[in-house]
Amino acid sequence: MPEGDTVWNTARVLERALTGDVLTGSDFRVPRLATTDLTGWTVAESASRGKHLLLRLTREDLTREGLAREGLARGDRAMTLHSHLRMDGAWRAYAPGERWTGRPTHLIRVVLRTKRSAAVGYHLHDVTLVATDQEDTLVGHLGPDLLGADWDPAEAVRRIAAKPQASIAEALLDQRNLAGVGNLYKAETLFLRGLWPWTPVADVPDLTATVTLAQKLLASNRGRWTQTTTGSLRKGQTSYVYGRRAQPCRRCGTAIRKADQDDRVTYWCPRCQPEP
Incomplete structure (x- = not known):
């Protein structure tokens, strides 16, 4: 069962696999994001907040109109991909060409690709894409994070x-x-x-x-x-x-x-x- 330390460790897996790289492709297998394409976005940070995962992305090369055409109505250049593992979710990272062996393929909810890796999210919950400055709408209700800088x-x-x-x-x-x-x-x-x-x-x-x-x-x-x-x-x-x-x-x-x-x-x- 994923608890705070498991989610923290998972954030580090995504950090090593993606941070600093430009996404060369994305595949969302959840209805609300089915048409979203994050190709060209840079992974700026992988963070955890309690049991929530926050993958922060930036994009500087498009106009606001171009961002809006990609389905980001506000034209934000800093977005956060949020996911929750709950009881059975997991992220795995694979090298290009490596077989994805983490879970059955029908459980895949998100795939993020770069030139050096593929991050695959299995059985993820609450997958949401929001402007980074709106993260509090997803995690603002949480108390102090036991593994975060805000622990109090x-x-x-x-x-x-x-x-x-x-x-x-x-x-x-x-x-x-x-x-x-x-x-x-x-x-x-x-x-x-x-x-x-x-x-x-x-x-x-x-x-x-x-x-x-x-x-x-x-x-x-x-x-x-x-x-x-x-x-x-x-x-x-x-x-x-x-x-x-x-x-x-x-x-x-x-x-x-x-x-x-x-x-x-x-x-x-x-x-x-x-x-x-």
Whole structure:
């Protein structure tokens, strides 16, 4: 499941494959962009914002009329291609002539080509092209990005505390509070803080320590695809509670439990994270 660190890593893949290059072709297999052609646009930057990917493009060689003819009604010379991975999306980069082996071809939603690479987006969601100065219409609602320059634990705590009756698990997953935490880091953060997932925000003794730990866990996995919260990269040893239903707790030996919570599943140790 893509979480903030996975999306950050994906942005780096696109950065290495595309940044600084001029697009020689594009293929959009989503209805709203089916006729859009980005040939001639330069990839200026690949960025992530929480779980959102932002590919920023520039074009200086066309008049406003020429840009409008390409379907960009405002004639903008700086555009952002936005995509969201959700549960199953992925971007892959390939060398010219290399076989595309990432996913079945019917799942391809976007193809971007340059002279040195092809970036292929599989099963992408919310694919949108907007003027770069209008990015906030897509991501402006998000809280501080745990892996971004705007990370601010005090602001994250302020937003979480505004809903004191929400469960702490729900609060960590709410991207409007802090951007990047998914089910894995939610479960692992709460285990390490000794918090029962249904604990009301108002009863959490140290919200600052909780969000700071979540940020540290995500940051520790930047640059690698194997996510670990235990420090081990060995298969079956990368998490404390996530994905370990009925297995013994690594601390106390109690069987890890799993339950539905707010339309998601959660994992916890009933002894290390006791119900108040």
